[in-house]
Amino acid sequence: MKIAEIVSLLDLTVISGINGLNREITGGYVSDLLSDVIGNAKEGNIWITLQTHQNIMAVASLKDLSAVIIVKGSLPENDTIRKSNEENIPILSTEADTFTVAGMLYELLAKK
């Protein structure tokens, strides 16, 4: 499934990294500890977090993640947005909390 499909099916807002919307996702990962994401997220995963610090984009790039979903309506910092555009890794925003968006995403991927 492509990021763009997930954006429309989960009603996410694209904040940045629009050139990365055609990336394919391999699964999801949920964590707010970046050290944990570095250790455990898999290439192509879509990552759900409440962190907005610029380091999230460096981690997403390092692990070759497909996109980052930021929950609870938080807005990423300017440096974070800039790096998302540079790396073409989309930042997607939702008003939903982690539990809700992860549940919806899990269902969506299970159906595929």
Next chain:
Amino acid sequence: MKIHRADLHIHTLLSPCGDLSMSPANIVSAAVEKRLAIIGITDHNSTRQSDLVKKIAGEKGIFVLRGAEVTTREEVHCLAFFENHDTLKTFQEYLDAHLPDFRNDPLIFGDQVVVDENEDIIYIEEKLLVNATTVSIEELEKYVHENDGIFIPAHIDRMKNSIYSQLGFIPDDLNADALEVSRRSTPEKFAGIRPEIRRFNIVTNSDAHIPQQIGMVWNNLQIEKISFEEIKMALSGIEGRKIVAQ
């Protein structure tokens, strides 16, 4: 220049995790016993007990760096110190404004009290001090330096509430006066694992929560005289002021 011992990360009984035996008088006695010339008072997200420590320590010829161990919104612990009454007062207002209004339950987290010289309780902090503030690590760093303070990310070797655990690595443009390695490691040992920290000055502090932990590790600061400015210079390693290997 002379060398002075400094332990810059000590909690008082105000921190919920700080033992009630961490009264200002007991902290100062332990510092005297450990021959510390400089101590840092760093309660979680509060400076409210540091004035009395300064007063009692002053009588014993010990210099107190006053500040707090701030929890950023990424849940990274950072030490922040300020020089004078006004900047500390403004900093306390900043902490009050950015700490969520969530009440402490002393049975779960511990007591959060400020005491006077007779060790009578004169203030009970109702807000949970170990909560995260709403400021990002960059916002905090900027605030501290705009107010001529000292900014030190704490216990970077720990995999809990550290820059590495929360943010994975040190942000490229982070402007820290020093980084702190906890007493569970040593600056040399940790730099072996994370060579990139060598571009910073490294301090090591006790992070004492009970009197016996005060001065378990310390820094030898080579400075002209003991003052906030001289300590800041030593942390940055300028004009011959520096942290001397032990």
